Amino acid sequence: MLRYLTLVGAATAAVAPFLSGGAARPEPVDGPVIGLAVGVIAVAALGFARHRAARITAVLGAVVALGLVLWALVTDVGAGLTGPRLPVLAVGSLAVAIGVGLSGSWRPRPVGVLAAVVAVAAAVLAPAGADAVIVESVTRDARDFAPPPVAEELTGRQWAWQPPADVVGVVAAGHGVVVGVGGGAVVALDGADGDEQWRYTRHGAFVGTLAASKDGKAVVATFRSRLATRNDLLVVLDADTGAVRFEKVVPAVVAEIEDIAPGTTALALRDRDLITAYDLVTGDEKWRWTPPDGCTSPYARAVRGKTTVLAPVECPDAARLVALDEATGVERWQHQVGLGKDDRRRLDVHLAGTPDGAVVSARLISTRALPGSVTSGLFDAETGKLLHRADPRWVVRADRGPRVLLEVQDGAEPRELEVLDLAAGTSRPLDPAACRDRTDDVTTATTYVRKCADNGREVTVVLQGLDGSPAVAVPVRMDGSGSVPESFLVAAPGAVVIARGTSGGTPSPVVGLTGGAPA
Template identity: 30%
Template structure:
């Protein structure tokens, strides 16, 4: 007969340890719940996908203000497939382009660093980046039509960022680091400051770099930076994704100005083969003047074209991609570049911001929207716009028959006078 095994006896110490472990687990769960973003989030989604406005065949002869909304988290109008996305405080809102009525909103108990409507022809996302103890770190992706949450990601970030996107990737760039991610929010690369690198040999080796401007396109990221011991500003061109060895691929990197006494150049457009840079000329020779310089992906200059502009690129001026064109405001004129080659095609004088392609090339000017031939730049007509006492940069987008303008911290929708 088999011997019986006596049951294990629990001592008072065992019970005390078990109780402490249970208390610790409950405390950890409470902390996770208390600090979780979802706890401090309010999400109101649209009941159904809004109808997409039909492209306009002809703009009205007059444009009247239809509505306006605060949107300090956007730098250019964020236009989805059927909605205008605004960002203010901790709230992203999807709005009806005709009325400005709220279709959905997403609010967190945190400040929005930046917001953008991305990939309206495909994923149709609204991306919001929120501030936490690690900088502009918390990324939330929503459906721009309904406001339904699609995903979140988090990583280290700078205290201020610029958020943009190309056909494939989103790009969040600060003054010490940048990163890309796709519509699935999976990171492509991170570059610059990395606090705890798993593999220190992943990125190109440079010391004490400050990043000034970055843009992506054609599976490339171009960065204007200055690193020790550079005397001038440097252009670096990277791949948007890691190599098969999980490393950041650098296509080229060269110092492109002699000194860094003036304002840094600005990356305007990035294609498969070229990088277009606006250079005010202060550090590129006494007689250089403002130019758009065209570089290969090896960061070697190919050509340059003199343009009307300021020596210091205007703060807050961001390039806009409009179908097959890229437009950039230099402070004096709007330069129009070919979106496929990066080559400057035309420039339009006396403008107040970048433009959009609709029934023609629409460019904001004082007191009006100028409709131009996108090939020659010839003005076809002017549509009067009353902007009151606003005198800053105006960026505009078009959604159906509506013209959406970003004026500082506000978004203003224009269209025919309501009946």
């Protein structure tokens, strides 16, 4: 009476290999899954035989196939990145195992029909069930007021949030910061008081890249598997509520080379010479761009303007920095450097940009550059206007905040340090000696903030006004253990936030320096 259940199970197994395998199984032709599906279909067919020996063989084969499918499913679910393929195949395998073991005549009976209907429903719901096991999402209601400004007077109150695992990333977004932690969790904290606002977790996965849109309204996180896969899962979250906007499987190399850099309304991803832009709300493809015929697009770190996507282009006679409109992909402006003839030399491009997307620093390095060419400078990312050309002795640091820093470096420490006023075209000196063992730094509209002298228990934060006023040291308690491979200092709405990317031991707290009165 359960032969119809067997048929439904076999049909489900036949469909499963054509479904998405998620980031864990991105290949359209998944050999192991196809082999398992063929085995399930074969034992289902064998189960219809009249000979007792054949039916016993079918039952044993169905049990073995079910065990293998469940093992593969548990492995994928444990890695946090499974797609519909294996959950649906598991339902089909279970249906075949039950149907082969208990099958009788072809006469329709209520129990058999009901079992077949249940199997169909289970196959439809299986992907959502697997996702529910993997994903834990705690959202909040949208707020009807704007985020607070970045705190400037930081000698006031401090807050601390204890992460459950090692911190792997911190970005300014929404009404504060979003923190990536070990165990596949992304957590939003309020900048004013450090309270947890929302949380998104993919159990078994690891957070790779964490980035925020230029307007701070979206957070882009990539998740990678503990298994050796060539792809990551990219998830776009609403920065205010934590709700998922969309998911997309992307090559792991894109996340590993820091190529995840959202703009304001679009996320542009690069695959060699091809740039594809996706809508940041829906995930729909907006446009594609490739360099002109005869030209290539050499690698450069992804930098975005507020509404532009920047791409380097190398042609036989010229090197260009091209800015594409993020909404349409149409070229908005370009900066060109003429090149002489020398086929043995390639172009090196170094890009950096202010976090708000207003300014881009570009260096186009080539021995083929024609005399008189502007090979480095600070440009308005929206219009392409050349804003400043620094003396070659200065190292230009445009990615520290809204104010650009100029340094003469002596090893890892700056020997000379100035802040650039792009509107006036002037610079003002800052005190490099005020910070010993600098590990990170940011600028706000009025303050230069440095993380210094980290002894494992306490960090000294040095604040200096960009008007050249004397530096002030602020102690910050950050107890924790384990090595510190990475440091985070982020200027965010409501606070400047400090964190350590510890490895092993007890995670250090995430600390926010606010402009409020001391507690």
